[in-house]
Amino acid sequence: MFKATVLIKRRPSILDPQGVAVEKGAKHLGITNIKSTRIGKLIEFDVDLSDRNEAEKEVNLYCSKLLSNPIMEDFEFKLEEVK
Amino acid sequence: MNLKFGVVVFPGSNCDHDAYYSLRKVLNYDVEFLWHKDTDLKQSSVILLPGGFSYGDYLRTGAIARFSPIMNSVISFANKGGIVIGICNGFQILLEAGLLPGVMIRNNSLKFACKDVYLKTENRETIFSAEISEATKALKIPIAHGEGNYFADIELLKELEANRQILFRYSDEDGNVNDENNPNGSQLNIAGIVNKNGNVMGMMPHPERACDPTLGRTDGQQIFKSIANYILN
Numbered sequence: 252m253f254k255a256t257v258l259i260k261r262r263p264s265i266l267d268p269q270g271v272a273v274e275k276g277a278k279h280l281g282i283t284n285i286k287s288t289r290i291g292k293l294i295e296f297d298v299d300l301s302d303r304n305e306a307e308k309e310v311n312l313y314c315s316k317l318l319s320n321p322i323m324e325d326f327e328f329k330l331e332e333v334k
Numbered sequence: 335m336n337l338k339f340g341v342v343v344f345p346g347s348n349c350d351h352d353a354y355y356s357l358r359k360v361l362n363y364d365v366e367f368l369w370h371k372d373t374d375l376k377q378s379s380v381i382l383l384p385g386g387f388s389y390g391d392y393l394r395t396g397a398i399a400r401f402s403p404i405m406n407s408v409i410s411f412a413n414k415g416g417i418v419i420g421i422c423n424g425f426q427i428l429l430e431a432g433l434l435p436g437v438m439i440r441n442n443s444l445k446f447a448c449k450d451v452y453l454k455t456e457n458r459e460t461i462f463s464a465e466i467s468e469a470t471k472a473l474k475i476p477i478a479h480g481e482g483n484y485f486a487d488i489e490l491l492k493e494l495e496a497n498r499q500i501l502f503r504y505s506d507e508d509g510n511v512n513d514e515n516n517p518n519g520s521q522l523n524i525a526g527i528v529n530k531n532g533n534v535m536g537m538m539p540h541p542e543r544a545c546d547p548t549l550g551r552t553d554g555q556q557i558f559k560s561i562a563n564y565i566l567n
Contacts, residue, residue, distance in 0.1 A: 268483070320397070320437060
């Protein structure tokens with residue numbers, strides 16, 4: 252069994268209206284040294300396989316087919332073995 | 335070919351009944367609902383993916399609906415040349431399914447935009463627009479969305495223009511396309527596009543909400559009448 256942690260980031264070339272708005276909030280709060288806020292997603296799940304290669308394959312498929320949209324997002328993940 | 339609209343019902347669809355009502359009660363066309371867990375398109379000649387918030391818009395708009403059992407049938411129907419129209423969330427589903435190019439991101443205002451807009455018809459030589467009269471400078475049709483900001487890279491935008499795939503652009507009531515009348519930040523003011531083959535169309539505005547004269551706007555009829563006319567003739 253593996254615990255997977257997936258990080259999904261919007262491509263740098265794609266506008267992130269949420270990030271822009273959140274950064275405006277920061278300015279209202281008086282936090283003024285913040286630049287280029289980008290909002291992504293962190294997704295965690297368990298993979299019920301014992302072989303790391305097979306687990307990586309499964310997670311890759313999940314990420315590329317459903318969790319991310321390859322047109323606008325990139326993903327990376329790590330697998331941690333758990334008992 | 336017989337004319338029959340199949341309106342797909344996903345969990346979270348909320349414009350399915352509006353579409354059914356306009357097609358059946360206002361325009362008097364044959365219509366049937368298609369349940370997302372089914373795979374049978376029930377001999378529909380046109381598939382309509384309605385607006386709403388399918389699967390709660392979780393993950394990304396349209397991302398989960400795209401894998402519904404019915405969508406496999408819709409995708410093969412479209413790939414064989416079948417006519418498919420996606421409205422609002424239906425457009426987002428078509429993008430996620432890869433039946434139309436590009437992606438939809440959050441409105442640049444970050445606000446849910448709910449109002450009447452005007453649409454310039456850029457191409458009247460499609461299944462979806464042939465009956466839009468030349469006298470109509472711009473169609474008046476409402477929008478209601480939070481993620482209708484159409485994004486495509488420069489190459490794709492060039493391709494869309496070269497192939498005349500841009501069907502509708504946000505404009506003023508005289509059909510002038512400008513930033514002022516862009517409600518969501520869409521590139522090139524894109525409100526609706528067709529695929530390369532011209533049989534799949536997606537649009538963010540809601541033509542089904544602009545059919546019944548009681549509601550004070552009927553421009554949406556021209557889109558459905560175009561489809562009907564294409565099939566019946």
